[in-house]
Amino acid sequence: MPTREMPIEPKMMSTHQSERPRSxxxxxxxxxxxxxxxxxxxxxxxxxxxxxxxxxxxxxxxxxxxxxxxxxxxxxxxxxxxxxxxxxxxxxxxxxxxxxxxxxxxxxxxxxxxxxxxxxxxxxxxxxxxxxxxxxxxxxxxxxxxxxxxxxxxxxxxxxxxxxxxxxxxxxxxxxxxxxxxxxxxxxxxxxxxxxxxxxxxxxxxxxxxxxxxPPSELKENQEGITAVIGQWLSAHTQGTYHDYLSFYDAAYLPDISWWTAWDNTRKDLQAKDTQIRVMADRIGIYKQGGTWVCLFDYCVESRGDRQEMGQKKLFLERLPSKKYTIVGDVFQTHAQGVQKNPHPLVGAVSRLGLFLETDDYFIEFVQRWLAAWSAKDMETYASFYDASFVSEGMGKTRWVNRKKNLSKRYKYIKLKAKDFKISKSAEKCTVHFYQEYKSSGFSTEGTKTLVLHKKGETWKIFQESWKEK
Missing domain, CATH: 2.40.440.10 (L,D-transpeptidase catalytic domain-like)
Known part of the structure; x- marks a missing residue:
């Protein structure tokens, strides 16, 4: 059990205990x-x-x-x-x-x-x-x-x-x-x-x-009114301006909006790629106490049939004399695991959806450049394609590159061809299978090469490499 301060014990007087003086x-x-x-x-x-x-x-x-x-x-x-x-x-x-x-x-x-x-x-x-x-x-x-x-x-x-x-x-x-x-x-x-x-x-x-x-009719009126406001608020994430988004909040309450610039840039990038996204609320609960309604829901983003949770969002709303509902509090009840919180879970969730993945042509071109460096015996460029944590055949990056250097010195020429690419990718990992023909002055072979790439910041690096001879 996690250590935490226990709540104050409730005072349960037994029948043989004396009562303290009362008025x-x-x-x-x-x-x-x-x-x-x-x-x-x-x-x-x-x-x-x-x-x-x-x-x-x-x-x-x-x-x-x-x-x-x-x-x-x-x-x-x-x-x-x-x-x-x-x-x-x-x-x-x-x-x-x-x-x-x-x-x-x-x-x-x-x-x-x-x-x-x-x-x-x-x-x-x-x-x-x-x-x-x-x-x-x-x-x-x-x-x-x-x-x-x-x-x-x-x-x-x-x-x-x-x-x-x-x-x-x-x-x-x-x-x-x-x-x-x-x-x-x-x-x-x-x-x-x-x-x-x-x-x-x-x-x-x-x-x-x-x-x-x-009466049920009053509850229904509240439910429909608040659900409509939440729907409009969600739409403002993707279609509204900074001011449109803030218009749903009470004039006396300014939520954290420092993330909007980063999100707006993300929206523009998505629009340039003609990628549609939708910010959603699921499993909505609406509960009232006094003059405040508390709404709890699953906060998610969806695109291309894929969905990413951001966590559980909790909104506090009040009703103005004009009958308009206004948000007076905006917090996360929980955050989804694995979603980056900064600058905002919305930006992190879109990233996890892989909406900015490079095309298959990008990875084919990556492999061709890697093969070209090896064929040219440009070992510095060749080594730059590998991640520091690379492991293959029991060797880390340094031993692997040193082995290739020795081979490059042994052969007068090295020629490679790649074809029949099969690529599977996610936001942070890509696996490339292709058929490779290898020929050097002293050795020739062909078979299936597999590269596992990981994204490091804005670049991709080879994390694993394997070979299956024909």
Whole structure:
């Protein structure tokens, strides 16, 4: 398990522990809350066991949590309502959010949204589960499983909020309402049941004081409006100007745009080659809390039927009085492996697609120049075609070139011909097969030569060489 600071342990008072002094107001408030807790516990007797709910006609047409504008395909959404200490899980049935699981939970012992480390409050907002820990990696107080959340998120930091280590986890104590130091605690059987609904960096956890509902028509309006904005924003990557792209962002928020010049140059090069590309969003999830919508999606680029992931992009949007949606936050949730981040993953992803690959004629000409250097006994030029890490027949570059030098001195002439080229290439590697006829003053042979080339910066070098005599 990676070393990291564990979250503050939730405070679970046992029945034999003495209560610290409380004000008369807090005494009555706690009495009322515990009464409500008992009533709710009876109502959750089946749901807390992880009973799956089916989609009936009422659920498909009734008001839904306004947070669930669009659940990503094949995923779920977790809602935590602090006022009732309830955790609910929704999934999609016929593209409609349906309650799948419900259980009691315990949030921070101090009411209100979290603002700073140590305030014993549970944050309010849309968060995503970033990791999962089994009980063998946890101290008993965290129960059988734990899921870290990505608090503080972009908007939290923008508002000056701090703190860390806010988790969803189990417990080895009796579960009591509002009894943690900020985490969301569940009974062990329920944290284990919750596991089947969790996908890392995809499943949202939406925390609010009260989960509000909205008619399906309102959710559809939000979904269509935000999806349209995302589509236009994506199109601006390939078809818009710098100013077109920035027009989707709020006037009070300037995203990092230092990469645009490099991307614009890439776009121009692609246009010169008449190469079409498309920037896409896939598996879009849209979740609302308060006046903010959080959109998470797979950020990709596609061309010639090939697709390259850039990572998971997260946009924060708000709605202006004009009803226009505007982006107030733009971050990556994750980055795709192997894609260069600088100056921007979009530039790196296009590079990995191999859209700027040299033609087959380029590599044929490369081989002809290499053969010409060998035939002319120009050993300095000949050696320049090889990579420093070249290996063939157990020899590195230096030994290989020295061997060729000795042969060049032995023969009066060397003549080579190449034909029947077969070339396979990617963005950083090219394999060239061809039929070679070799004739010198002392030796003649013919057969199949194979060169494996690697791209080093802007040039190609021979990395491996093999020969199969006819």
């Amino acid at each position: 008369e107001f807090k005494f009555y408030l706690t009495t009322i809350f515990l009464t409500l807790w008992i009533i709710l516990s009876e109502g959750f007797s089946s749901a807390a066991l992880g009973v799956t709910h089916s989609a009936d006609a009422d659920q498909m047409t009734a008001a839904l949590p306004e947070s669930l504008v669009q659940i990503a395909p094949d995923d779920h959404a977790i809602l935590v309502e602090k006022s009732t200490q309830t955790l609910s899980v929704y999934g999609l049935v016929n593209k409609t959010p349906v309650l799948k699981f419900q259980a009691r939970c315990s949030t921070g012992e101090v009411a209100g949204p979290k603002f700073e480390a140590g305030d014993k409050k549970t944050p309010i907002g849309v968060y995503f589960i970033t990791d999962a820990y089994e009980d063998r990696y946890l101290t008993p107080i965290y129960g059988k499983k734990a899921f870290p959340l990505d608090y503080p998120n972009f908007l939290d930091r923008k508002m000056g909020k701090n703190g860390s280590a806010i988790w969803l986890h189990g417990t080895n104590k009796a579960l009591r309402p509002m009894d943690s130091n900020g985490c969301v605690a569940l009974e062990n059987n329920n944290i284990l049941a919750l596991s089947e609904f969790v996908s890392l960096n995809l499943t949202p956890v939406i925390v609010d004081e009260q989960i509000k509902t909205a």
